[in-house]
Amino acid sequence: MYWGHMVLDIIISGLISGSVYALLAIGFSLIFGVARIVNIAHTAFYMVAGYCIYYTTHEMGFHPVWGMFAAVIVVTGLGMICYRFLINPIREHEGAVLIATIALAMALQEIMTIMFTGTYLSVPSLVKGYLVILGVKVFYQQLLTFIAALVALGVLWALLMKTRLGLAIRSTAQDKEVANLMGINEARVAMITMGISVGLASFTGAIVVPLTILDPLMWMHPLIMMMAVVVLGGLGSLKGSFIGAYILGFAEAIVVFAIPAGAFLKGSAALSIMILVLIIRPEGLFGVTFEEER
Amino acid sequence: MELIVFYLRKLVTIIMNEVIVLPSRVVVVVFFLFLLFLPVFTSNQYTLRIFTLTCIFAILAASWDLLSGFTGQMNFGHALFFGVGAYSAAMINLHAHIPPWGSIPLGALVAVLAGLIIGIPCLRLRGTYLALTTLAFPIILMGLVFAFPDLTGGELGISGIERITNSRVANYYIAAGLMFGLCTIMWKITDSNTGIIFHAIREDELAVRASGINTTRYKLMAFCLSGFFAGIAGGLYAHFMRIAGPSTLEVSMSFLVVIWAVFGGVATIYGPVGAVFILFPLLEFLRFWQEYRTLMFACVLIVILLYMPDGLFPWLRDKIETECPRCKIRNISSRTTCRVCTARLD
Numbered sequence: 001m002y003w004g005h006m007v008l009d010i011i012i013s014g015l016i017s018g019s020v021y022a023l024l025a026i027g028f029s030l031i032f033g034v035a036r037i038v039n040i041a042h043t044a045f046y047m048v049a050g051y052c053i054y055y056t057t058h059e060m061g062f063h064p065v066w067g068m069f070a071a072v073i074v075v076t077g078l079g080m081i082c083y084r085f086l087i088n089p090i091r092e093h094e095g096a097v098l099i100a101t102i103a104l105a106m107a108l109q110e111i112m113t114i115m116f117t118g119t120y121l122s123v124p125s126l127v128k129g130y131l132v133i134l135g136v137k138v139f140y141q142q143l144l145t146f147i148a149a150l151v152a153l154g155v156l157w158a159l160l161m162k163t164r165l166g167l168a169i170r171s172t173a174q175d176k177e178v179a180n181l182m183g184i185n186e187a188r189v190a191m192i193t194m195g196i197s198v199g200l201a202s203f204t205g206a207i208v209v210p211l212t213i214l215d216p217l218m219w220m221h222p223l224i225m226m227m228a229v230v231v232l233g234g235l236g237s238l239k240g241s242f243i244g245a246y247i248l249g250f251a252e253a254i255v256v257f258a259i260p261a262g263a264f265l266k267g268s269a270a271l272s273i274m275i276l277v278l279i280i281r282p283e284g285l286f287g288v289t290f291e292e293e294r
Numbered sequence: 295m296e297l298i299v300f301y302l303r304k305l306v307t308i309i310m311n312e313v314i315v316l317p318s319r320v321v322v323v324v325f326f327l328f329l330l331f332l333p334v335f336t337s338n339q340y341t342l343r344i345f346t347l348t349c350i351f352a353i354l355a356a357s358w359d360l361l362s363g364f365t366g367q368m369n370f371g372h373a374l375f376f377g378v379g380a381y382s383a384a385m386i387n388l389h390a391h392i393p394p395w396g397s398i399p400l401g402a403l404v405a406v407l408a409g410l411i412i413g414i415p416c417l418r419l420r421g422t423y424l425a426l427t428t429l430a431f432p433i434i435l436m437g438l439v440f441a442f443p444d445l446t447g448g449e450l451g452i453s454g455i456e457r458i459t460n461s462r463v464a465n466y467y468i469a470a471g472l473m474f475g476l477c478t479i480m481w482k483i484t485d486s487n488t489g490i491i492f493h494a495i496r497e498d499e500l501a502v503r504a505s506g507i508n509t510t511r512y513k514l515m516a517f518c519l520s521g522f523f524a525g526i527a528g529g530l531y532a533h534f535m536r537i538a539g540p541s542t543l544e545v546s547m548s549f550l551v552v553i554w555a556v557f558g559g560v561a562t563i564y565g566p567v568g569a570v571f572i573l574f575p576l577l578e579f580l581r582f583w584q585e586y587r588t589l590m591f592a593c594v595l596i597v598i599l600l601y602m603p604d605g606l607f608p609w610l611r612d613k614i615e616t617e618c619p620r621c622k623i624r625n626i627s628s629r630t631t632c633r634v635c636t637a638r639l640d
Contacts, residue, residue, distance in 0.1 A: 038422060040549075089600055095556040096603035102549050103595040110589035220545055224433055227426040235422060268437030271430035275415060278427055282418040 008136040010253045016142060017225075018249025019149030020208050024222055025229040025241040026156065027200035033173035033236040035190040037087060037097055043219040043226060044105035045198050049075045049205030050214050051112050053123050064126050068206040072199060079198025083191065105219065113216040125210035141210050148207045152200065153242070159196075160238070169193055173236060224267065225252075228274045234287020244285060248273065315633060317614045317626055322564075325571075329470045333463045346466045346534060348574045349473040353527040355554040355566035356477050361520035362552075363560035364484055365513060366496030367416070368425035372551045374412065374432040375521045377543035379405040379528025381439075384452040384538035394458045398529035405525025406518045413517035417510055420499075429548065436543040451539025458533045465534060472530065473567075476523055481563045483519065492516060493561070557595060559605025568607050 028042045052071035056062045062070075082104055090096045125141035132138070160166035172179040172189045180186045212218065229248055233240025248270045255269040277285065313319045332345060354376055362369045383401030386392050392400065412431050416424055439446040446452065458465055483489055491512050494502045503509050532538040541547065558569025576594070580587040602609040615624045616639050618632035625633050632639055 032422070038425070086596060086600070090603040093603035095560060096599045099553050099556045100596055100599050102553060103592040103599075107589055107592035107596070110586075110592065114585055114589070224429065224545065228430060231423055231426045264440035265437045268434040268441075271434050275427060275430060275434075278419060278423070279415045282423070284423070 004134055005136055006257050008134055010250070010257050012136075012138060012142060013256070014246070014250035014253035015146055016149075016208075016211065016249075017252060018246035019146055019153075020204055020222070020245075021225050021229045021249055022242050022245035023149055023152060023200055023204040024226040025233070025245055026153070026238055027197040027204075028226055029230050029236055029238070029241055030169070030173075030200075031190075031193055031197040032230075034169055034193040035091065036094070037091070038101065039197070040098065040101040040223065041082070041105040041108065042197070042201050043223040044108040045075050045079055045201040046205035046222065047214075047216070047219040048078065048108055048112065049202035050123065050209035050212075050218070051116055052202075053206060053209055054116065054121055054214055057124060058121075064124055064210070067123075068126075071206045072202045075202035075205075076195055076199040079201075080191065080195050083194040087194075088187075088191075109216045109219065116214075116216075118216055121214040123209050123214065145207045145211060149204070152203055156196075156200065157238070165192065169196075221267065225270065228271055232274045232277055232284055234284030237284070237286040240284055240286030315626065316624060318611055318624075326474070329474075333466060339462055342462045342466045344575055344578050346462075346469045347531075348571055349466075349469040350527050350530045350534065351554070351574055352473050352567045352570040353476050353530075354524050355551055355558070355570045356480050356563050357520045357523035357527065358551045358555045359560055359563055359566045360480050360484065360492075360523065361516050363555060363562070363566075364489065364492035364496060365516045367513060367516065368421070369428045369520070370425045370552065371412070371428035371431045371433075371548050372520075372524060373543050373545070373547035374408060374428075374435060375405045375524035376528040376531070376547065376551075377432060377435065377538075377540075378408045378521075379525030380532035380538040380542045381446065381452065381528075382525075383529030384455050384532045387455050387533070388452060394456055394529075394533045398526060398533065401529040401532075402522050402525030405521045405528065407521075408525075409517040409521025410514065413514045416517075417513055429545070432543045432548060433545065436540055439540050439543065447539075449540060451537050451541075452532075453537045455533055455536045455538070457536060458530075469530060469534070472526070476526065477563060477567055480519075480523060484561075484563060488512070488515070496561070553595065557598065557606060559608040562605075562607060565605050565607040569605075572606075 024043060024046065028039060031037050031039055031042075049071040052074050053064065053067035056067035056070050057064050086100055086104060087097055090100060125139070127140040127144060130137045130139045160170060168179070168184045168189050169192075171182070172184060172186055172193075176186055179189075225248060229241055229244045232248065233242070233244030251270045251273050252266040255266045256263055259265065281287075313323055329345075329349075333342060336342070354372070357375070358369065358372045361367055361372075379398075379401045381401075382404035383394075383397045386400050387394065387397040390397075412428065416427060419427055440448055443449075458468055484492065491502065491507060494507075495509055495512060499509055528542060531542065554569045554573060555566040557573060558567070559565030573591070577587065577591055580590050583590065598606060614627055616627045616629075617624055618635065618637055618639060620637040621632060621635040623632065623634050625639060630639060631637065
């Protein structure tokens with residue numbers, strides 16, 4: 001009985017954190033592929049979305065659904081403004097962009113601390129209640145989060161593969177100069193991709209925040225896991241990010257539930273898996289080896 | 295007597311002809327004198343403590359520059375070297391009772407070992423892959439620190455370490471002296487043939503390999519050298535703060551090092567050192583605004599980067615000095631002709 005509980009716990013927790021990492025990692029690798037920006041502030045936007053929901057539900061008293069809509073719209077706008085005024089002017093300088101995004105993440109963290117204090121906050125779940133499978137409580141909110149993540153991934157896949165915008169994004173990621181020659185406005189594609197990427201981050205924040213606790217430092221752990229997922233799956237490979245996210249999500253869940261004192265080791269274990277894979281396959285699971293950029 | 299006069303005259307000649315002519319050299323001399331006479335002008339314990347820490351972090355930032363600025367191996371996990379240096383110096387001091395002058399170099403050697411261990415898997419990676427992979431190492435180590443609290447002290451860290459000396463002023467002079475010494479060594483390394491190879495690896499690794507140079511060996515060497523200097527900084531920090539805690543391994547520590555180095559200008563050594571001397575006291579100076587301190591720090595960073603994306607110090611240096619187009623010697627920008635070959639400057 002005990003083992004059954006544990007396995008089910010591992011499956012639920014692994015599926016949810018895997019989906020969250022997949023959404024975050026795909027957004028992160030989209031903007032990296034198109035504009036070569038390593039956006040450290042990506043998960044900071046995820047955190048801001050969580051606080052947006054807290055504000056609309058607790059301070060203004062709206063239903064959580066409106067909070068989710070508000071969060072996605074506000075944070076996407078914020079992300080595009082930040083891109084336009086902070087990152088775009090220095091895009092040619094890789095190091096400077098890196099520092100600018102780190103500074104942006106720090107600034108967002110501090111603004112949230114000043115506005116909402118550093119205490120732990122929580123957000124009401126969208127649907128109440130739970131169902132019992134083999135004696136384990138599965139909250140409807142957990143199911144909802146998982147399904148919403150899958151739907152978002154599906155919509156994103158359709159957007160990238162079936163529309164003209166998706167074609168433009170993919171071709172810009174493949175070769176910026178040639179895409180420009182074919183009449184694609186590279187600057188506008190980068191701007192739109194930034195919007196999609198931050199929108200995904202805020203959506204992730206919006207669906208996962210009822211399951212976790214809000215605090216201004218909550219962006220650190222997902223940031224590291226997201227980067228590990230991206231590297232593990234291969235930069236610029238959506239399939240790789242998807243599979244890598246579930247591998248690391250399940251690795252974390254197994255370590256947490258199966259090993260005593262595992263909560264401390266969950267990051268270490270997942271990252272060790274990433275490093276082992278990289279030693280065997282330096283370009284990640286599904287990465288393609290590019291000609292050396294010179 | 296005559297000998298003394300001879301050397302004095304030689305010194306004056308050097309100062310007149312080599313130092314006064316270039317504003318950047320004057321700045322270095324003024325900076326040196328400032329550090330030398332700081333304890334004379336202020337006996338404030340707090341100020342001395344800030345500047346001791348600043349010197350320690352300056353070593354750390356310069357060591358990041360040696361690895362990542364020069365060879366282009368973006369290291370996002372520099373806190374690993376710092377933390378390994380701090381923890382091993384603390385453990386050696388506490389368990390083997392070796393005094394600080396022995397435990398700090400030994401800790402640095404352990405950090406070199408860490409450099410080798412992470413350098414070998416990282417040799418096959420490049421660019422963003424490398425940056426994101428190196429980020430993982432300090433976090434793995436931090437997980438281990440928390441998982442074995444008996445050995446490492448867990449969240450509280452290892453405390454009760456010996457002081458370097460008992461007086462604040464002596465501690466300050468040790469840190470400042472080491473900072474000057476080690477940064478000079480690093481600058482000399484980057485100025486030597488090895489440094490030229492490091493530069494070349496960043497610009498075009500394939501071409502370096504084609505010239506018959508074993509780039510693997512040089513990249514590993516960069517990892518080890520950088521690990522050594524960062525390990526010394528870590529050991530100094532542990533002995534100065536008398537605690538080696540998990541904060542030395544945090545992600546924010548790794549990020550802070552990158553912020554300092556890029557803010558000051560990479561591949562210069564003097565850039566990161568100068569940046570630490572501006573940013574670290576700035577953060578302390580803003581403490582009367584406790585709540586808004588980190589926010590102000592981030593805003594200052596963003597604003598300065600928007601105007602000087604190549605870093606603060608290369609930008610300043612280009613403003614006050616120009617390079618002679620014929621003999622490549624630097625001149626103060628107010629001159630119209632080169633001070634050596636009298637070619638026209640434009």
